[in-house]
Amino acid sequence: MTAGESFRGDCGGLCFANPTGPMRHRPPEPLDMPRSPIQVVFFDIDGTLVDHAGASRAGALGLFHRFRDRLPGSAERLLQRWDDLTELHFDRYLRGETSYAGQRRWRIRDLFHVTPGEMSDAEADAVYAVYRERYEGSWSLYPDAVAALDALSRYPLGVITNGGSVHQRQKLAGVGALDRFAAVIASEDLGFAKPAPQIFEAACEAMGAPPSACLHVGDRLDADAIGACDAGLRGVWLDRHDEGPGPANVERITRLTELPALVFEP
Ligand SMILES: [Mg+2]
Numbered sequence: 386m387t388a389g390e391s392f393r394g395d396c397g398g399l400c401f402a403n404p405t406g407p408m409r410h411r412p413p414e415p416l417d418m419p420r421s422p423i424q425v426v427f428f429d430i431d432g433t434l435v436d437h438a439g440a441s442r443a444g445a446l447g448l449f450h451r452f453r454d455r456l457p458g459s460a461e462r463l464l465q466r467w468d469d470l471t472e473l474h475f476d477r478y479l480r481g482e483t484s485y486a487g488q489r490r491w492r493i494r495d496l497f498h499v500t501p502g503e504m505s506d507a508e509a510d511a512v513y514a515v516y517r518e519r520y521e522g523s524w525s526l527y528p529d530a531v532a533a534l535d536a537l538s539r540y541p542l543g544v545i546t547n548g549g550s551v552h553q554r555q556k557l558a559g560v561g562a563l564d565r566f567a568a569v570i571a572s573e574d575l576g577f578a579k580p581a582p583q584i585f586e587a588a589c590e591a592m593g594a595p596p597s598a599c600l601h602v603g604d605r606l607d608a609d610a611i612g613a614c615d616a617g618l619r620g621v622w623l624d625r626h627d628e629g630p631g632p633a634n635v636e637r638i639t640r641l642t643e644l645p646a647l648v649f650e651p
Pocket of ligand 1: 429430431432433603604605
């Protein structure tokens with residue numbers, strides 16, 4: 386995904402809107418129940434492995450400087466508005482209210498305060514390309530991501546991401562991490578986005594492991610950790626901003642360097 390990754394869902398902890406079905410409810414499971422040894426570790430990308438926030442800030446500043454005459458106000462105000470619009474429209478994409486390309490176009494149009502009649506899809510795409518060039522040029526792995534990937538290198542590793550597989554593969558390749566992963570499972574290919582259980586189930590199937598032997602870690606409590614738990618995986622919330630504690634059935638870490646211990650000692 387290319388949307389802002391500091392999103393925080395508010396689903397009351399144990400229920401969420403499944404974009405492909407009715408509301409699902411799952412009671413919390415005690416963490417002291419016997420669990421299967423972990424065979425496969427899945428990672429979210431943005432905000433988990435890749436510093437999306439820093440790259441997004443660079444991209445938005447690129448828009449600010451290129452379209453200074455059409456974007457009044459300070460750079461800081463524009464950056465905040467871009468973050469807000471990214472969260473708004475990417476969550477609409479997750480709810481199935483717009484396409485992946487559509488959420489990009491809505492973010493651009495709303496930033497410029499124009500309607501689809503005033504800015505065509507092609508025009509919105511051209512403006513987005515200005516953002517994207519700077520955004521992609523600023524991709525980098527978090528230092529703790531490098532340490533965790535190194536420590537878990539003997540495990541089959543996969544990625545479960547809300548976004549396009551081509552774009553997300555380019556991102557992983559851009560930061561030199563693509564060859565670390567045996568599978569990249571992307572919502573745009575499947576038609577299901579996290580937290581829908583189907584994307585987690587597809588990922589486990591692709592890796593040939595039962596959900597109970599898979600762990601998924603991500604920076605979104607709802608989409609990553611609760612979604613993974615609901616699909617039968619171990620869901621770990623990477624709470625980089627230390628906003629915890631989160632629901633009882635979700636394991637929480639604040640740095641990826643804490644992840645190997647969870648994997649090694651279930
Ligand atoms: Mg994320």
